[in-house]
Amino acid sequence: MPIINVQILEGRPKEKIAEVILNITNTVSETLDAPKESIRVIVTEIPKTHWGVAGTPKSES
Template identity: 80%
Template structure:
């Protein structure tokens, strides 16, 4: 059972997150020949205050 974890900054509409899950599932299924029912996608949205770039939180 493939398990795919995606981490990204928070703030995208729930429809876009659903589209991402759908597209990742399709891509993994086609690439690995895995049944879509066996594929799990976990999306973790991280607050901008908890994500740093160049030593500075993105939420500043």
């Protein structure tokens, strides 16, 4: 059973997260020839205060 973990910055609309889940599921299913029912996608939204780029939190950029 493929399990895919996706980490993204918080704040995207729930429709976009659902689209990511669907697209990842379809891609993994086609690539691995795995049934969609066996694929799990976990999306974790990270607060911008907890995501740093070049030493600066995204909340400050």
